Amino acid sequence: MILIAVAAVVFFGARLVSNDYVFFAGYTVLQFVVLATAWNILGGYTGYVNFGSAAFFALGAYATVFLHKSYPLPIPLLIVIGGIVSGIVGLGMGYLTLRLRGAFFAIATLALAVVLQTLVVNWDYVGGSRGAYIIRPNEIEFIGPYIQYLFLVMLALAVLALTIARGIERSQLGYGFATIRDDELAAEASGVPTLRLKLIATTLSGALMGMAGAPFPYYIGYLQPSSAFGLEYAVNSIAMPMIGGTTSWVGPLIGAILLGSLQQIATVTISSVVNLLIVGLLLVAFVIIAPNGIVGLVQGWTRGRAK
């Protein structure tokens, strides 16, 4: 409820500025909020690392391109479809690799991005290596400029993702996930259905990433394999929760807003390569120095003061 209220304030606040750039930049930041939260449902809660965020994101985006070519649908429906496609792929990947050691899942997701990119490059119907154009309408009824509509859609998705993450944390599911993260063998021994829980997490996480990707072709207008599978999605969706803090839903949100805005500024003022370097260095520094992220630092600080 509070989240929805905050979201409404954000939207109308952005409208007051009435500058399209705010919506363009805001869309990207919100997209990262969704990706980071989705990554954290698997990575932060169960402790399984997904390096293939870009692959799930691109699956959603290419599902949209495919449908756009055959039968155009409204964006909310496309999001649902993108989510289903990515969720199924997440489930399949999890089923094949999660029965083994955790590292295999991580490696498989890393390779998944390369393979899906190969498939897309070889698949002419969705544009192949040349890419595909998506012509988006300029205006939309009731809301106004199309970019505002996209912004609103992504805002709703971000609220949805955060609500799901928060819900998981407070439910039995969340405790189940935490037992897997802390000691999977002990969890299994005391009757936690670990495989089923892990599969739920991969499916949910994959689906949310796909949903974040589904409106992307409309946002960018021209979708190339290299932009849909961009390494920045993979690295950001890991770096943001790691920097924000992985144990609660607030962490990825903080990380995404901080890093996302920083990158929006850095891309404009310096260069996009330098800004990726900053993200990479921050990731390495945080995992070494502050393993629990900003949330962990703040908690440690307040606890230290209380003593």
Add this chain to the structure above:
Amino acid sequence: MSASWQERGFGGKEVDLSFDLLINALIAGILLGGFYAAVTIGVSISFGILDIVNIAHPAFIILGSYIAYIVNARLGIDPIAISIIMLPVFYLLGAGIYQIYYESFERRGQEALRGLSFFFGLLFVTEVMLILVFGVDYRYVEAAYIGPSWRIGVVDLPLRMLVPCIAALVLFAALELYLSYTFIGRAIAAVAQDQLALRLMGASPIRIKRIAFGISIATAAVAGALLIIIQPVEPSVGREYIGRVFAICVLGGLGSLPGTVIGAMLLGIIESFTATFYGPSWAPAVAFGVLLLTLAFRPAGLLGR
């Protein structure tokens, strides 16, 4: 991108007979597989023996390629010779990284999530730094054996592939001898099995692991030089090797060096056939298929324990 060597592997000639095509694809696959063995052997040590999931290994290989490129372009030294000179540097780099890894993650029992993210960060930072310094242009080296090829009957043996394959097999033989016959080599094999027994023998497991990880990164110097002999290199080429390297590792059986070579040869042959009969752009997907099939049907690999 990675297609260039496969196309040139046949010398650009039209081969009519399907038997010729078959035998040449097989030979090309074996040569390619030998090179893959050099790329994988470091991961076979770090992931297979030490249980350190070093996904940044391909980034160090590309780093090795770029060092070979710089020295070769400036001084004209043979790339393989450069890589041998660079071995101690890469060894120290590896030992240093292991020290950080041990202090920050292994000792605290956090290798699963944060350790993996650490290596992912290293992979990413190395790639982006190379892009910043060298741009995304393809770089290549000069050496006498890069152009010509031997021809035995219908079989084409491009020296550009043959030399790396032989160098890789020499590297493999040296490592296998080292691991089987020296005290430290045997201790490295023991670290995977029983750390307590190793401690009782008077060897520190941490020191042994540091040495082993140093060796594993040192092999990246050689693999990088071989890579830039085989194909022109740009910073993101390494990503294509992540899937390959781990597919070979798992296919061969974790921790088994002979298994690694067999797995590498198999993958090389499968990729070569795929490239010949379906087109080179499909080759990157092959490794992933092999990885998933192995994980699904025989997770222990061919020569796995």
